[in-house]
Amino acid sequence: xxxxxxxxxxxKQVFVPTTAGCAxxxxxxxxxxxxxxxxxxxxxxxxxxxxxxLRASGLAVTYVRxxxxxxxxxxxxxxxxxxxxxQLTNRFIGFMNDDAAALGVERPDHEPRATEYVPQxxxxxxxxxxxGLAYQxxxxxxxFSVRKFPGYGKLSGKALDDLRAGERVDxxxxxxxxxxxxxxxxxxxGEPFWASPWGSGRPGWxxxxxxxxxxxxxQPFDIHGGGQDLQFPHHENEIAQSEGAHDCxxxxxxxxxxxxxxxxxxxxxxxxxxxxxxxxLKKYDPEVLRFFILRAHYRSPLNYSDxxxxxxxxALTRLYVALKAVDxxxxxxxxxxxxxxxxxxxxxxxxxxxxACATLFDLAAEVNRSxxxxxxxxxxxxxxxxxxxxxxxxxxxxxAPTSSGELSVExxxxxxxxxxxxxxxxxxxxxxxxxxxxxxxxxxLEDGAKGTSWRRA
RNA sequence: GGCGCGAUAGCAAAGCGGUUAUGCACCGGAUUGCAAAUCCGUGUAGGUGGGUUCGACUCCCGCUCGCGCCUCCA
Numbered sequence: 001x002x003x004x005x006x007x008x009x010x011x012k013q014v015f016v017p018t019t020a021g022c023a024x025x026x027x028x029x030x031x032x033x034x035x036x037x038x039x040x041x042x043x044x045x046x047x048x049x050x051x052x053x054l055r056a057s058g059l060a061v062t063y064v065r066x067x068x069x070x071x072x073x074x075x076x077x078x079x080x081x082x083x084x085x086x087q088l089t090n091r092f093i094g095f096m097n098d099d100a101a102a103l104g105v106e107r108p109d110h111e112p113r114a115t116e117y118v119p120q121x122x123x124x125x126x127x128x129x130x131x132g133l134a135y136q137x138x139x140x141x142x143x144f145s146v147r148k149f150p151g152y153g154k155l156s157g158k159a160l161d162d163l164r165a166g167e168r169v170d171x172x173x174x175x176x177x178x179x180x181x182x183x184x185x186x187x188x189x190g191e192p193f194w195a196s197p198w199g200s201g202r203p204g205w206x207x208x209x210x211x212x213x214x215x216x217x218x219q220p221f222d223i224h225g226g227g228q229d230l231q232f233p234h235h236e237n238e239i240a241q242s243e244g245a246h247d248c249x250x251x252x253x254x255x256x257x258x259x260x261x262x263x264x265x266x267x268x269x270x271x272x273x274x275x276x277x278x279x280x281l282k283k284y285d286p287e288v289l290r291f292f293i294l295r296a297h298y299r300s301p302l303n304y305s306d307x308x309x310x311x312x313x314x315a316l317t318r319l320y321v322a323l324k325a326v327d328x329x330x331x332x333x334x335x336x337x338x339x340x341x342x343x344x345x346x347x348x349x350x351x352x353x354x355x356a357c358a359t360l361f362d363l364a365a366e367v368n369r370s371x372x373x374x375x376x377x378x379x380x381x382x383x384x385x386x387x388x389x390x391x392x393x394x395x396x397x398x399x400a401p402t403s404s405g406e407l408s409v410e411x412x413x414x415x416x417x418x419x420x421x422x423x424x425x426x427x428x429x430x431x432x433x434x435x436x437x438x439x440x441x442x443x444x445l446e447d448g449a450k451g452t453s454w455r456r457a
Numbered sequence: 458g459g460c461g462c463g464a465u466a467g468c469a470a471a472g473c474g475g476u477u478a479u480g481c482a483c484c485g486g487a488u489u490g491c492a493a494a495u496c497c498g499u500g501u502a503g504g505u506g507g508g509u510u511c512g513a514c515u516c517c518c519g520c521u522c523g524c525g526c527c528u529c530c531a
Contacts, residue, residue, distance in 0.1 A: 010461090028531075036531090043531045073529075153460095156526075162459040163527055205529085227531030228462095234530090257531070258462090264523075268530055295480080296470065301463080301524070307481095311469060315480045321494065346472090354471050358479035368495055428490060435492075446493050453494090 007254040028226035031068040032092040037274035102286040114208040127245040137174030140186030156232035206237040322364035324393035328376035397455035
């Protein structure tokens with residue numbers, strides 16, 4: 001029985017799909033004008049695991065993750081780069097896909113782009129206007145009137161009168177209320193625009209998600225996810241738009257992942273303290289980054305640092321070492337087996353991946369003791385639900401960081417052969433010398449019954 | 458000012474009203490030519506002050522500290 005922490009209810013709730021046997025999920029994806037940072041990696045990985053576990057639970061999943069390919073920052077960046085908007089966005093969509101693939105993130109069923117859904121957005125705005133929730137201000141923008149929508153604030157727990165609109169930002173005087181938000185921005189000189197009943201313009205940020213989610217998933221749908229920072233105002237506004245237009249509930253379960261931090265501060269583009277996935281993968285194996293993310297619960301803050309990744313790498317190495325020692329059969333999961341049972345209970349408890357990982361380590365210890373191919377197979381299969389341990393152990397253990405000028409496999413193997421010869425002649429001093437040399441180059445040797453194997457330290 | 462979250466051992470991070478989390482690091486032993494890996498074992502916890510309870514890291518209240526949202530942000 002799967003339980004999900006629902007941000008709307010502020011408690012864990014049993015997951016009951018709208019349509020039995022199906023799960024429809026929408027996650028707010030990226031605005032594509034720059035490389036993805038680790039915060040984005042967290043969203044990608046966390047909801048990838050959610051999606052995998054829903055499928056593992058036997059549900060027919062429709063997973064949608066949108067791409068915001070038109071907004072102020074994109075326009076600005078394209079202008080700075082002296083390139084077209086589509087050149088810019090297509091390039092970064094490519095990088096995003098590369099990062100996601102490296103992290104073992106499966107492709108969502110749909111990846112709609114905002115620019116492809118303008119008609120649906122206009123239709124939605126029309127409905128809101130008809131329902132008396134939208135108005136055009138003198139400057140040409142179409143705004144949503146938050147005070148006319150009764151439930152405004154229910155997701156974020158905010159009361160309209162407590163919000164300090166304009167305290168940190170100039171209030172747009174065209175709005176009837178400072179908290180009203182833009183549905184349609186009138187076109188300014190030199191900006192891209194679409195024709196509309198309210199004049200030429202482009203969509204406000206929030207409207208795309210309302211339009212794309214209902215178009216692809218219907219309304220209501222089951223799960224809407226995203227980073228915690230989107231809870232207000234973005235998701236609050238989505239609710240206002242979608243429920244204001246369709247007069248029925250928008251989403252049943254809201255999921256918000258916690259932030260990635262650096263030095264106990266939120267990592268964000270505005271603070272400038274972010275690390276890109278691209279950058280990190282030069283130093284660390286992508287699976288290490290994925291494991292690092294899944295070692296913490298998705299709602300907790302996750303502090304990023306190199307030493308934490310080093311730690312994650314050591315831990316993941318332990319799992320692969322266990323697998324290396326045993327030829328795992330590829331058997332279907334035995335859910336009655338105690339570790340599998342514990343794993344699935346952990347995942348059913350609001351996707352408790354740290355607990356799920358702990359069972360993997362217990363299982364690895366068991367594999368080390370028993371050398372059981374059946375248990376090794378269990379380990380592999382369970383880890384697979386987290387998108388982990390899917391590679392050949394040797395490949396993982398011997399993988400060199402992309403940026404390193406480390407010893408080549410051939411060099412390492414010839415040194416190992418030289419050491420074997422020295423050992424055979426009982427010249428241990430020479431053998432140890434070679435081993436020390438390799439260790440200095442980041443290569444650890446392990447003498448076993450079947451000869452010497454090696455891995456990168 | 459409003460609303461919300463958190464405080465666990467050297468570091469990271471979970472569950473749980475009473476019985477080993479887990480990983481990294483550390484220590485002792487087995488194994489090894491010596492190592493590495495592995496196994497066995499030990500140690501190190503739950504911010505602070507109260508309360509509830511036979512019993513609290515776990516529930517309740519206060520306090521302190523930290524973080525987040527209220528502005529674009531995953």
